[in-house]
Amino acid sequence: MPIDQRKPPHRPTPFAFLDMDRLRRNLDRMQMIADRHGVALRPHIKSHKSVEIARLQLALGAIGVTASKPSEALPFIRAGTPSLLLAFPIIEAGRLREMLAVAAEHATATTFILDSEAGAEALAEAARPAGRIFDVHIKIDVGLGRIGVLPMSSALTSLGEAVARNPKLRLTGLISHAGHGYGASSPSMLAQIARQERLVMLETRERLASLDLPLRLTVGSTPTVLATEDFSGIDEIRPGNYALFDLTAQRLGVATEDEIALCVVATVVSRNSQHYIIDAGSKALTSDLGPHSSGGLAGYGRVLLADGGDAETRLTVSRLSEEHGFVPRGDTDLPVGTRLLILPNHSCPVVNLYDRLVMGDNPVTDLAVSARGALS
């Protein structure tokens, strides 16, 4: 039975409301894209942090999951993901101890990333007591200017050689994240960034051809994956946000408002001459304006009416205290007690504020945010 997002469950507000119907459509859409282009889908779980949602992704055909931090990966390994890519550079061997033990217990295949010789040494040191040879990908900076080696640098070839020589490491791929796509102002600019990422990755593999190793190319962010039709030469995509979407995805033109599967349900608790005051503030919505400190959105969330209110109404959360949000009234006249739906600027850090995603009136149907707060 499809859920009408505009009739959220009657639970104490504020709460994070997951529209399972929209979520399933979003998951289907991405798996179909991956299947159509013959690329593997390895979704990043940082967006939903939910073992239940990861199970849906795996059931549809995802080959495994991507996580950022070792503690974030644990519940997904315990839940039986067949393989896990840890897409954050490990520079201290000890940080992997627990994750390696749990992965061994569950026979989970693991892949690590690195962008420095210090990282290669840390991974080799972690592999030694485990009696293992680690599969590793070299991170390539395709334009975000964050982690990763520059594709045309001498650092790339010397790092590639160092990893290939290391008996505890097996160089299996190159990995990129075109997060600068979040700064795009049009779908065509996004498509251009996706094209550039693909070409850079192909060229970078070419630069390492002398190593004579089969290197997988794994790319992806939700916006770039959805803005392109050309995946030739790419082996794997790792979008995360697509499961839930948000106002940023809509701003970028890769999702419609009707595809946003997460909202925060709040209540008008007071009103003054200028504003409705709602019971959701920065601790319920975050102060995030967009991924990677991108901007382009006004305020801290778009406000829709719940419970059969005027479906056309759109207001904005303009200001946040910790437990209160300010919503300019415009020409509306809503009574205290009105329930509102807040579509978030950026779903991923919002989910991280909640222990549960609510789906219905009965808490038994809530989804646990299994990796909430798993930062290290």
Added chain:
Amino acid sequence: MPIDQRKPPHRPTPFAFLDMDRLRRNLDRMQMIADRHGVALRPHIKSHKSVEIARLQLALGAIGVTASKPSEALPFIRAGTPSLLLAFPIIEAGRLREMLAVAAEHATATTFILDSEAGAEALAEAARPAGRIFDVHIKIDVGLGRIGVLPMSSALTSLGEAVARNPKLRLTGLISHAGHGYGASSPSMLAQIARQERLVMLETRERLASLDLPLRLTVGSTPTVLATEDFSGIDEIRPGNYALFDLTAQRLGVATEDEIALCVVATVVSRNSQHYIIDAGSKALTSDLGPHSSGGLAGYGRVLLADGGDAETRLTVSRLSEEHGFVPRGDTDLPVGTRLLILPNHSCPVVNLYDRLVMGDNPVTDLAVSARGALS
């Protein structure tokens, strides 16, 4: 033994590090101010959300605590606070059910706030099955433009009369929060806001003199309380942030950098030509620029070196991904692996990201963030 904040414990980064020595000094300072001026101190626990820290505040002389939401109040009632002020307007009786049961079990005195007749009715409805008469304060809007009745409005007197007539309610006070003080650009402007808050509250009580009720005046925010020397006529202050402080408190001139008791410890995991990349992003630091969407601070946190690095070094987190922070290198040259201390823009929402506040190498000394994520 005083803790040297610049030598944080060796725990997996990022983590929230509490400097207990600074915390104790901050708690002492505020209690001394309250004692010197003969006002009761009822700290807001929304900043630390920790039962252990509330116990320290009560042991020093706080008469009880302030909380925002009913679920946030629960651990503090269970821990034995003698009284609790719930400083958020309740507009639906059912929302108090659990809190009332737990407060009855622990014989905790409770006070509620309201700013509308709908709120008065909801509280009276909640009092009825409990067989109780509720102590209530009317919230006064002294300039933030958030919740509260305007002091010179006819709404004030009619609400006062309605509450006084209601057999389930006992009007015991007037409450304000001068959160607009966070927009001040100088200590003298803050002092002026504090003065105005005090005068408005005295006048407002005067306007309700015909009710012939003894009304307590409870005011407070950390900046206004610290910027004034005149509390005459005020009965109670409710600062919260003073326990931890942050860059906002320093910007406002009410705390020094050495008094900031909370920081996030992070590690440089990569570096490129422009930035150090650290393992703390928006999920470890929040994207908050200041309370009530105030601004005036550059970036997402001030960076100091840990572990004996140059004590004079100050850098800034300029950009946040979810799990990575960008720190412009300036003229420094720090290796991958360097540990950093990040002083937060706004401590309160940062604490809310963590289950534990770290004090030492052994997790047994961690303080639980008892009310983390308690939003409803």
